[in-house]
Amino acid sequence: MTKIERIHHVAYRCKDAKTTVEWYRKHLGMDFVLAIAEDKVPSTHAPDPYMHLFMDAGNGNILAFFELPNSPEMGRDTNTPDWVQHIAFKVGSVAELEETKARLQAEGIEVIGITDHTIFKSIYFFDPNGHRLELAADVGTPAMYQALDACKWEMLNEWAATKKAPKHAAWMHDKEFAQPR
Template structure:
């Protein structure tokens, strides 16, 4: 976890900048053209910008790359690096494949249905439509093994505002239970992963 500065230090810190929206999210791509075909020709996101260099600006290390961006309707981007090795990014060995993903928002459930049909026509396996109560989604993988989600919002601002009023308390309850679980695990009393104290989606329990 990050360090917690003293109260005196916190009092003199500038306010956090207002984060307006996602600028871009970047992934490794096996092949730039294969990735372009998927995002531009199938999903309809226009290729918008390319950066090519032999050196990484942030670290200075030598690693030739082509960095290419696809523009979303709100002006944000999903971007990729083709570093010329023709290798897909490797999945994390300690993380289930459904955990790490990026979700894009569409306007309606009808848009989900249309996109699902389009993806399937291109031979792409699609899961869903899945009902999350506040939104519905479909799931699929891009050519690089990256899990994508398209979501159509169902809940309005009033419901989301009510949800937000309980979010901190619910997370605090989870954190308290996790701290106790860590102590019990260190003492050898538990071996299983921690489970939430409540189940918001009982309909997904087998046999329910």
């Protein structure tokens, strides 16, 4: 069986490669690590010029983008709410989250949050391509993560059978975590 080591890269479409690189460098401190441009798609051999760029998202994680100038304007899946499809990045602390929120807002970027998810706090905003981004700072305790791990399969099986939200981890949003004994 194949054992995945890590994500090599995740790729999204962008409207403008240069604007995207500059935005991610300026607002999220990501380094621009690689650009590849071709006139034909290597996997399909279709004639479709593109610019493929790679940004360092930390710890070996790469966020990549394609600019496709000959394709119709990019859009979103209209059947999926905007909040569902997003890229979440981990930051080191709630203080860093607060500082980033203030800095983004000072640049005129609309930010939602800080949202308290009990085990992490996060903010949400959009990049210049319309991709929703999340920055998250972990705040959970080992007991909280253990409680979530203990009920994950039961929750998944209940969801599969009923398509109704199981209540095993309702404490996350009720803010009433009872320490397991």
